[in-house]
Amino acid sequence: xxxxxxxxxxxxxxxxxxxxxxxxxxxxxxxxxxxxxxxxxxxxxxxxxxxxxxxxxxxxxxxxxxxxxxxxxxxxxxxxxxxxxxxxxxxxxxxxxxxxxxxxxxxxxxxxxxxxxxxxxxxxxxxxxxxxxxxxxxxxxxxxxxxxxxxxxxxxxxxxxxxxxxxxxxxxxxxxxxxxxxxxxxxxxxxxxxxxxxxxxxxxxxxxxxxxxxxxxxxxxxxxxxxxxxxxxxxxxxxxxxxxxxxxxxxxxxxxxxxxxxxxxxxxxxxxxxxxxxxxxxxxxxxxx
Amino acid sequence: xxxxxxxxxxxxxxxxxxxxxxxxxxxxxxxxxxxxxxxxxxxxxxxxxxxxxxxxxxxxxxxxxxxxxxxxxxxxxxxxxxxxxxxxxxxxxxxxxxxxxxxxxxxxxxxxxxxxxxxxxxxxxxxxxxxxxxxxxxxxxxxxxxxxxxxxxxxxxxxxxxxxxxxxxxxxxxxxxxxxxxxxxxxxxxxxxxxxxxxxxxxxxxxxxxxxxxxxxxxxxxxxxxxxxxxxxxxxxxxxxxxxxxxxxxxxxxxxxxxxxxxxxxxxxxxxxxxxxxxxxxxxxxxxxxxxxxxxxxxxxxxxxxxxxxxxxxxxxxxxxxxxxxxxxxxxxxxxxxxxxxxxxxxxxxxx
Amino acid sequence: xxxxxxxxxxxxxxxxxxxxxxxxxxxxxxxxxxxxxxxxxxxxxxxxxxxxxxxxxxxxxxxxxxxxxxxxxxxxxxxxxxxxxxxxxxxxxxxxxxxxxxxxxxxxxxxxxxxxxxxxxxxxxxxxxxxxxxxxxxxxxxxxxxxxxxxxxxxxxxxxxxxxxxxxxxxxxxxxxxxxxxxxxxxxxxxxxxxxxxxxxxxxxxxxxxxxxxxxxxxxxxxxxxxxxxxx
Numbered sequence: 001x002x003x004x005x006x007x008x009x010x011x012x013x014x015x016x017x018x019x020x021x022x023x024x025x026x027x028x029x030x031x032x033x034x035x036x037x038x039x040x041x042x043x044x045x046x047x048x049x050x051x052x053x054x055x056x057x058x059x060x061x062x063x064x065x066x067x068x069x070x071x072x073x074x075x076x077x078x079x080x081x082x083x084x085x086x087x088x089x090x091x092x093x094x095x096x097x098x099x100x101x102x103x104x105x106x107x108x109x110x111x112x113x114x115x116x117x118x119x120x121x122x123x124x125x126x127x128x129x130x131x132x133x134x135x136x137x138x139x140x141x142x143x144x145x146x147x148x149x150x151x152x153x154x155x156x157x158x159x160x161x162x163x164x165x166x167x168x169x170x171x172x173x174x175x176x177x178x179x180x181x182x183x184x185x186x187x188x189x190x191x192x193x194x195x196x197x198x199x200x201x202x203x204x205x206x207x208x209x210x211x212x213x214x215x216x217x218x219x220x221x222x223x224x225x226x227x228x229x230x231x232x233x234x235x236x237x238x239x240x241x242x243x244x245x246x247x248x249x250x251x252x253x254x255x256x257x258x259x260x261x262x263x264x265x266x267x268x269x270x271x272x273x274x275x276x277x278x279x280x281x282x283x284x285x286x287x288x289x
Numbered sequence: 290x291x292x293x294x295x296x297x298x299x300x301x302x303x304x305x306x307x308x309x310x311x312x313x314x315x316x317x318x319x320x321x322x323x324x325x326x327x328x329x330x331x332x333x334x335x336x337x338x339x340x341x342x343x344x345x346x347x348x349x350x351x352x353x354x355x356x357x358x359x360x361x362x363x364x365x366x367x368x369x370x371x372x373x374x375x376x377x378x379x380x381x382x383x384x385x386x387x388x389x390x391x392x393x394x395x396x397x398x399x400x401x402x403x404x405x406x407x408x409x410x411x412x413x414x415x416x417x418x419x420x421x422x423x424x425x426x427x428x429x430x431x432x433x434x435x436x437x438x439x440x441x442x443x444x445x446x447x448x449x450x451x452x453x454x455x456x457x458x459x460x461x462x463x464x465x466x467x468x469x470x471x472x473x474x475x476x477x478x479x480x481x482x483x484x485x486x487x488x489x490x491x492x493x494x495x496x497x498x499x500x501x502x503x504x505x506x507x508x509x510x511x512x513x514x515x516x517x518x519x520x521x522x523x524x525x526x527x528x529x530x531x532x533x534x535x536x537x538x539x540x541x542x543x544x545x546x547x548x549x550x551x552x553x554x555x556x557x558x559x560x561x562x563x564x565x566x567x568x569x570x571x572x573x574x575x576x577x578x579x580x581x582x583x584x585x586x587x588x589x590x591x592x593x594x595x596x597x598x599x600x601x602x603x604x605x606x607x608x609x610x611x612x613x614x615x616x617x618x619x620x621x622x623x624x625x626x627x628x629x630x631x632x633x634x635x636x637x638x639x640x641x
Numbered sequence: 642x643x644x645x646x647x648x649x650x651x652x653x654x655x656x657x658x659x660x661x662x663x664x665x666x667x668x669x670x671x672x673x674x675x676x677x678x679x680x681x682x683x684x685x686x687x688x689x690x691x692x693x694x695x696x697x698x699x700x701x702x703x704x705x706x707x708x709x710x711x712x713x714x715x716x717x718x719x720x721x722x723x724x725x726x727x728x729x730x731x732x733x734x735x736x737x738x739x740x741x742x743x744x745x746x747x748x749x750x751x752x753x754x755x756x757x758x759x760x761x762x763x764x765x766x767x768x769x770x771x772x773x774x775x776x777x778x779x780x781x782x783x784x785x786x787x788x789x790x791x792x793x794x795x796x797x798x799x800x801x802x803x804x805x806x807x808x809x810x811x812x813x814x815x816x817x818x819x820x821x822x823x824x825x826x827x828x829x830x831x832x833x834x835x836x837x838x839x840x841x842x843x844x845x846x847x848x849x850x851x852x853x854x855x856x857x858x859x860x861x862x863x864x865x866x867x868x869x870x871x872x873x
Contacts (some may be wrong), residue, residue: 034415036363059437085598095361095415095552096597103547104590165747171731171742175771178729181691183717183746183791187523220543231412265430268423272408275420279411287619 001135003257008136010253014229014246015146019204021226022152023197025241028230030173030193033083034099038221040105041198044070045205046214047113049120060210061120067202075198079191080112087190087252092133098215102219117213126210152200155244159196160238168194228271234281243282247274292390302394304482311455312616323467327460335463336531341572342466344552346473348564350520351549353477356559357489358513360413364421366509367405367428371398372525373436377535380448382437387449391465391526399515399530414626424542429541443536446529459531466527477615478561480495480516480588485509553590555596557603561617566605644669644826645690645795650699650709652685655700658676659685661850662699667795672817672827674841674858676834678870681847683830684726685703687799690828692716704794717746720794722783724801733772735766736783739772743790751823753810757786760819763812778809780862785816802833834866848872 006286024038035041049119052063080279082101086093125144129137172179172189180186208214208222225248233244248267255266326335347369355361375394379385385393405424411421433441480486490501490507500506529535548571556567571589578585581635596603645667652660660682667673677683689693690701692713701709703719722743729839731739740757758765761782767775773812775783781801798817802810808835817840821827831837838844838858846854854861854869867873 028415030413034417034419036415036868060476082594082598089598089601092361092558093597093601095418096550097594099363099418099550100554100590100594104587104594107586107590110583111587167734167738167742168745170734170738173735174731175729177693177713177727177741178731180693180713181717181725181729182742182787183714183721184742185712185714222356224419225425227416228423228599231416231420235416261434265427268336268427268430271423272427275411276408277595 001133003254006253006257007250008138010167011246012138012146013249013250013253014242015142015149015227015249016204016207017149017229017245017247017248018242019145019149019207019245020127020201020222021245022149022156022227022238022242023200023204024226025230025236025238026156026193026200030084030169030236031087031190032173033087033094033098034227035197036095036199036223037096037101037105037106038226039221040080040102040109040219041071041074041107042201042205042208042222042226043214043216043219044105044210044220045202046108046120048202049206049209053120055094060120060206064203064206064283068199071198071202072195075195076191078198079194080187083194084190090166093130093251096127102223105218106219109219111120113214113216115217117215119207122210127204141211144192145211148207148228149245150242152203153238156200158239162245163169164195165189165192179201225267232271232281234284236285237281237283240281240283240285248283309616316616318472320467321393321397324464327463332456332459335459336574337572337576339463339466339527339531340399341568342470343524343531344548344568344572345465345470345565346527347521347545347549348552348556349473349477350517350524351546352527352558352561352564353480353513353520353556354557355516356508356553356563357477357481357486359489359512359515359633361418361515361550362426362517363418363543363550364423365517365549366541366543366545367425367522368402368521369525369528369545370432370537371401371449371518372427372522373529373535373540374432374524374525376526376529377444378438378444381444381446384448387452387461387530388465391523391530394526395519395522398518398525398594398629402515402518402554403511405518406514408516409508411509411603422546426542430536432541441537443534443538446533448536449530451534462527462530468626469523469527473523474561474565476516476520480513481561485512485521489513517544547590548585553603554593555589555603557605559602560602560605560609561602562609563605566608567603581600642647643667644704645828646700646702647686647690648700648702649672649820650689650696651702652682652689652694652696653683654694660696661851662691663847665845667826667828668824669794670840672725672829672840673822674829674831674837674844675843675847676831676837676866677831677847680849682850683847683848684799685780686847687723687726687797687828690797691725692828693723693725693781695806708786717791717793718748718870720748720792721797722791722793722795723797724781724787724788724799726799726803728777728780728784730772730775730783730787732771733791734772734780735769736775736779737768738774739783739787740764740790743787746791746794747805753844754787760816762787777805778812781809781813782807782816785820789825793825795818795828798827798829799833800830802831802836812838813819834870838866846870 020042024035027033027035048067049063052058052066053060082097083094086097122267126141128140130140131137160170167186169189171182172184176186229245229248230241232247233240251270252263252267256263311533327337351365372394378391379390379393387437409417409420409424413639432438438444475508488499491504492506496506525540526596552571553564554568557563574585600607643666644871647663647665649662649664650660651658651662661685675686677685685694689696700707708716731742732819734742742756763779764782764786767779801813816838817827829837829841830865841858844850844856844858844861846866854865
């Protein structure tokens with residue numbers, strides 16, 4: 001029974017990981033950029049949430065009204081300035097630039113917020129659970145996170161497959177010169193992709209901040225977990241990212257069940273095992289990875 | 290025959306330039322001077338130089354992997370940790386002579402890194418980078434579980450302190466690190482000057498075409514990865530021998546990768562001189578800005594971003610006039626006897 | 642009236658010069674065939690009109706507007722559509738999605754999904770198939786349909802016969818008059834001279850980046866064309 005509970009918690013945790021990873025997956029899918037600053041940007045949103053709720057008294061979920069547009073704008077500007085230029089440079093530039101950005105951001109967090117743990121206060125929703133029996137309880141907030149995670153993935157999928165801009169993004173990802181011939185402005189489409197990606201990161205960051213106490217070093221682990229979710233699930237597939245998130249979540253919670261210190265390590269080992277035995281991931285996309 | 294045709298016959302392809310011979314001479318002199326340091330300067334300066342030397346070793350090794358091999362890793366700290374822990378295990382726990390322990394730690398790192406390539410190479414680009422980091426994290430987490438290695442709080446390296454006086458220990462560590470720098474640079478230089486280096490130039494342009502011409506792409510990458518791991522282990526051993534304290538959080542920290550990246554990017558990626566210049570700059574900034582806490586990392590990060598985008602050949606690229614001065618010639622140069630050669634860099638055609 | 646005018650352009654790929662003082666004039670509603678051997682500069686010319694390459698010297702004027710330096714993605718809204726060399730169908734998109742992307746820039750005109758399916762039944766049959774699963778001929782039909790979806794004033798067809806079986810090429814060229822009849826100006830670039838001549842009003846022959854022959858399709862003899870083509 002405990003094990004069932006662990007699996008359930010793992011699935012719900014997977015929702016958070018999928019939410020975190022969605023943006024990473026999108027940016028790679030559209031532009032082949034692996035954004036090493038992804039985790040740091042999630043933590044940025046989390047810190048914004050802390051500042052808005054603690055210093056301005058804005059309720060936790062209401063902070064999203066400010067944070068989401070800010071992250072959207074930040075994504076647009078980031079792509080138009082640093083990242084488009086790094087794509088033009090080519091080679092190692094995107095990796096080096098995003099890594100540099102990650103280090104700068106995390107160091108800034110250390111300087112401004114210190115290494116103290118903080119979190120966004122959200123009241124009872126963060127601690128309530130639905131109790132099923134004395135072995136199994138489902139936290140309300142993890143459930144909400146899971147639902148939001150799935151919703152974001154569905155929304156992104158619909159955006160890419162049903163909208164004019166989404167189609168333009170996929171076309172640009174396939175062949176950016178041919179896309180230009182269709183009247184698609186590459187630089188703008190990339191900026192839109194990053195803006196959307198960072199918006200989801202903003203959402204993920206705030207949820208992370210409500211769910212747990214965090215400090216600047218969380219920028220690192222968030223990146224690693226997001227990345228593991230994407231790879232386990234399979235590059236190029238948003239559904240894969242959801243599945244990957246859940247697999248990682250379950251691996252971690254089961255690992256913690258064996259020994260609390262082993263949770264993250266088991267997650268890493270499962271990831272490495274998938275890399276060795278099924279490198280294309282669990283739900284790989286056949287086309288254009 | 291016309292003069293042009295005669296000249297064409299006399300054109301020589303050579304590996305070295307006048308600046309490289311000058312560089313070699315200066316290099317030997319510098320090393321000899323540095324070797325006398327323990328007799329001349331105090332312990333504090335020696336220890337600082339050890340830090341500088343280890344930064345040069347680490348930067349050179351990261352550059353070997355990324356600048357020459359084309360693989361960006363943010364997980365080399367795994368091997369720094371293996372080198373440091375290897376030294377302590379062989380020196381303290383097994384009880385071998387410290388210098389033998391260093392060599393053994395380096396070999397162990399090589400042995401461990403080899404199977405890792407089979408996992409890591411499943412990924413490429415930015416995902417490869419994060420993958421190497423995950424592997425480093427796995428090693429860190431495993432080491433933290435092992436009590437013999439001190440678990441989460443780490444252990445102290447005692448073998449050298451027990452057998453010699455502090456002054457002597459510091460001097461020996463200093464010479465060790467000087468030798469390490471020379472070895473690291475020499476190995477990188479010889480590797481890149483060989484067919485392996487030429488192969489990598491081809492791989493950088495088009496790995497499929499290179500492969501079809503017989504360049505062993507995967508094998509070359511594997512070799513470079515293992516050598517880089519061994520070099521990082523050497524750096525780790527130097528750090529452990531100097532600081533005497535080995536802790537998983539600090540040795541397996543991704544900050545080492547940040548240092549290595551900044552050193553190489555700012556100094557100049559893809560050249561041997563680059564990491565040396567970068568390490569000096571990094572070290573200097575670290576010292577001067579030490580009062581500002583970790584702001585120096587913010588400054589370095591911004592600098593690295595700006596240089597990657599606007600000055601991709603780094604500071605060394607700027608100094609050397611984009612490759613006209615080559616202290617470590619790994620390319621090929623065409624010597625045309627008709628043209629007067631001058632160090633000021635008048636039209637000399639370089640092939641590579 | 643002259644819709645497209647190219648005035649003495651030079652185009653370089655790095656150090657290599659592909660076009661030397663190239664000029665071209667296209668009247669609204671006519672069909673012009675640009676022919677020449679491999680490397681003559683035909684595709685470079687197309688790319689300069691579409692904006693994928695920018696001339697170093699000279700001007701490209703469209704409907705009186707100087708578009709020489711305009712980025713490629715802005716030219717579609719003016720009414721220039723290119724089916725690029727090699728088709729360049731988006732592999733991960735379905736046929737219908739490929740066509741819809743063609744209409745990314747919304748321009749008014751006769752062409753829409755229904756009319757494209759009407760004109761190219763081959764394409765209609767495969768509308769849900771992914772781009773990467775299409776044969777060469779199917780890709781070519783989709784590429785042309787995709788270009789038409791933007792309701793262009795001039796459509797540039799770059800080497801549509803390349804790599805396709807003769808039967809397929811036949812089918813494609815049979816569709817061209819239908820396009821011209823809607824009032825669209827057509828610029829066809831071809832190595833296959835026979836097909837080009839059959840659909841064109843005028844012909845321009847290129848050799849090594851220069852124009853070596855020009856005239857109406859009917860007035861030029863086989864021999865003239867052959868010697869211009871091969872540079873004899």
